[in-house]
Amino acid sequence: MHxxxxxxxxxxxxxHLLSDSAKDQNHLISLRLRPIKPExxxxxxxxxxxxxTLKSVHASMIRSHLHLNxxxxxxxxxxxxxLGSVSHAYTLFSASQSSDAFLWNVxxxxxxxxxxxxxxxxxxxxMQEMGIKPDNFTFPxxxxxxxxxxxxxYGEKIHRDVVEFGYESNIFVGNCLITMYGRCGRFDISxxxxxxxxxxxxVSWSSMIGTYAQNSCYEEGLLLFFQxxxxxxxxxxxxxxxxxxxxxxxxxADEIFRIVVNNELNFDQSVQNAAMRMYSKCxxxxxxxxxxxxxxxxxxVSWSSMIxxxxxxxxxIEALELFKQMNLKxxxxxFVTLLxxxxxxxxxxxxxxxxxxxxxxxxxxxxxxxxxxxAIIDLYVKCGSLEYAREIFDRMQERNLVSWSTMISGxxxxxxGIEALDLFDDMKKGSTKPDHITFVxxxxxxxxxxxxxxxxxxxxxxxxxFEVRPxxxxxxxxxxxxxxxxxMKEAREFIESMPIxxxxxxxxxxxxxxxxxxxxxxxxxxxxxxxELDAENPGRYVLLSNIYTSLxxxxxxxxxxALMKRKGVKKIAGHTIIEVKNKVYxxxxxxxxxxxxxxxxxxxxxxxxxxxxxxxxxxxxFVLHDVEEETKEKMLYVHSEKLxxxxxxxxxxxxxxxxxxxxxxxxxxCHTATKFISKVTGREIIVRDAHRFHHFKGGACSxxxxx
DNA sequence: TTAGGGTTAG
Numbered sequence: 001m002h003x004x005x006x007x008x009x010x011x012x013x014x015x016h017l018l019s020d021s022a023k024d025q026n027h028l029i030s031l032r033l034r035p036i037k038p039e040x041x042x043x044x045x046x047x048x049x050x051x052x053t054l055k056s057v058h059a060s061m062i063r064s065h066l067h068l069n070x071x072x073x074x075x076x077x078x079x080x081x082x083l084g085s086v087s088h089a090y091t092l093f094s095a096s097q098s099s100d101a102f103l104w105n106v107x108x109x110x111x112x113x114x115x116x117x118x119x120x121x122x123x124x125x126x127m128q129e130m131g132i133k134p135d136n137f138t139f140p141x142x143x144x145x146x147x148x149x150x151x152x153x154y155g156e157k158i159h160r161d162v163v164e165f166g167y168e169s170n171i172f173v174g175n176c177l178i179t180m181y182g183r184c185g186r187f188d189i190s191x192x193x194x195x196x197x198x199x200x201x202x203v204s205w206s207s208m209i210g211t212y213a214q215n216s217c218y219e220e221g222l223l224l225f226f227q228x229x230x231x232x233x234x235x236x237x238x239x240x241x242x243x244x245x246x247x248x249x250x251x252x253a254d255e256i257f258r259i260v261v262n263n264e265l266n267f268d269q270s271v272q273n274a275a276m277r278m279y280s281k282c283x284x285x286x287x288x289x290x291x292x293x294x295x296x297x298x299x300x301v302s303w304s305s306m307i308x309x310x311x312x313x314x315x316x317i318e319a320l321e322l323f324k325q326m327n328l329k330x331x332x333x334x335f336v337t338l339l340x341x342x343x344x345x346x347x348x349x350x351x352x353x354x355x356x357x358x359x360x361x362x363x364x365x366x367x368x369x370x371x372x373x374x375a376i377i378d379l380y381v382k383c384g385s386l387e388y389a390r391e392i393f394d395r396m397q398e399r400n401l402v403s404w405s406t407m408i409s410g411x412x413x414x415x416x417g418i419e420a421l422d423l424f425d426d427m428k429k430g431s432t433k434p435d436h437i438t439f440v441x442x443x444x445x446x447x448x449x450x451x452x453x454x455x456x457x458x459x460x461x462x463x464x465x466f467e468v469r470p471x472x473x474x475x476x477x478x479x480x481x482x483x484x485x486x487x488m489k490e491a492r493e494f495i496e497s498m499p500i501x502x503x504x505x506x507x508x509x510x511x512x513x514x515x516x517x518x519x520x521x522x523x524x525x526x527x528x529x530x531x532e533l534d535a536e537n538p539g540r541y542v543l544l545s546n547i548y549t550s551l552x553x554x555x556x557x558x559x560x561x562a563l564m565k566r567k568g569v570k571k572i573a574g575h576t577i578i579e580v581k582n583k584v585y586x587x588x589x590x591x592x593x594x595x596x597x598x599x600x601x602x603x604x605x606x607x608x609x610x611x612x613x614x615x616x617x618x619x620x621x622f623v624l625h626d627v628e629e630e631t632k633e634k635m636l637y638v639h640s641e642k643l644x645x646x647x648x649x650x651x652x653x654x655x656x657x658x659x660x661x662x663x664x665x666x667x668x669x670c671h672t673a674t675k676f677i678s679k680v681t682g683r684e685i686i687v688r689d690a691h692r693f694h695h696f697k698g699g700a701c702s703x704x705x706x707x
Numbered sequence: 708t709t710a711g712g713g714t715t716a717g
Contacts, residue, residue, distance in 0.1 A: 179708070203708050210708070238709050270710050277711080304711045336712050343714090371714040378715070405715040412716090440716040473717055505717060691717095 036064040081110025109141040117145035143176040147183035182211025210242035221246035244274045250282040280309035319344035349661035351383040381410035384686040409441035417449025443477035476505035483513020504534035576640040580651040587640040611676035619669040641670040661688040
């Protein structure tokens, strides 16, 4: 990350140099005309806009036999550093015969401002070893460096120095302490410093608010902001930038916006960008878009923020469209933008889009950023292509824990348990140690593939070999593993033997297993806990209701539906998406929005007839409504999965693979029907559901009917 | 004092 910051900084300097070059030309000409006088020396140094000019001034000073005293030295060091040349500054600094705190401060600041935070701290240490006392200018620079490095230990040491040298009541030092502790995640100490200060300025308030924002203490941040207004302190634009991340409600957003207007604060680009994010976070993507459209000179952050807003709002198509427009305007996406765009694609499940974005990344400056490469591996996994995912994984220059875990879980969700285990073995041979997430990946891979003995082996090796203590997620994976395999008694005993209290994930795994094996007794036990622990989750109620329906216990199923209504829990509407000829189409149950609706329904009718001849029997247990059998069958026919598949069949070349994505778990009847469809049409159909992947081919599914 | 996000599972 620091590398990126430096890169951005140098880019900034570059433009800065260009704009100043004309001014510098005049500067150089005037230098040649007259010798340098001591009294004009410092102002000449400060006017230099490029290293080249500064070097000429420096040379003229030597040519003019000017005595380079400490004051001139310090100004030269400072100017070299602020023009981005730390090496020149440091050479000069080291060459100085004498030194004082001023010179050291300038060098420490120069290092910190050029992203060399660790060196800046090192220099602070050396300064003390040399017996030079730090002053009220030293502390802010070096505290800032500690904040950047998240080095709280050294930050605390400097805090002790602050007390020792008697700068505890200095408002500037205090403000920097607040920020340093905040960046290190200790907002509680920041608050102690804030409360202990003898006086505050607008920076103190802003820093404390920003600290709360950074540590996700939004309530506290907002509270302090309004307290600040009560104290009649006028906020500035940085206060606004700091408080904006704390805003979670539309009414608060309106209030902040009103304050900006009333105080006539500069509504510049960064405030506009922030306002945009504020409204998008409150769920008002429309207002965010209005702000975006209103920004006259949009910068990369504006575009990036709006794209991310669409991703957050689960509007991937809009996000990608904006990305396209951004490229047309010849904005080069950077690391942050690309990560957003990858996440947009992830929600779309479009392999074609994944290829395009991958191409973009490959041509960009950031192609070997591990986070981005890993995100793309995950993207290919989620778009159904393990081959591409593995290709990138194998070609990575560097892999970290996350890359390994991603690839392992990729094999897992596609039901390739053996490959996941092989990769896990490879990982163990190297220097990367698996963590708790790797174990979730490998255990769920075993579960998806029904590998019970291997699952047990992994679970037992967690603490023994890797000192990873099982968490509730791992217990949930084991319950899932045992339950899917029908070992219901073992699953129950496993839960009873847990050393920690089972959470919703554990009970949910048991309930899911009960749905497959129709075990009402255990289902009711699990549901009892779930209706307390996870009362808002509609999926839990639907599962139990389905179990009752499957066993013909309609009254109890009705009771569950009534319970949902009473509690105000709404079923999530299912939908399926499919991409055809570069366009993404979305289907809901009984959908008639598609322009090809008539053709789809006609083909559906024909297809259903054909698979019936092959032996398909509609499983009407998956229809919740209390209606006649024949109507039930009709309702199954129009499930979004089936509509999307038929649409895919109608609009793709023979023998191509059909890929669809469902937002919920695929319905049991659709699963059976899809197996038959893959057989009669000879097509491969890949379904991504909320849980895993199903590869349908020749009448069978890769999940082995476990899901 | 300050800007967009932070990759893996469930």
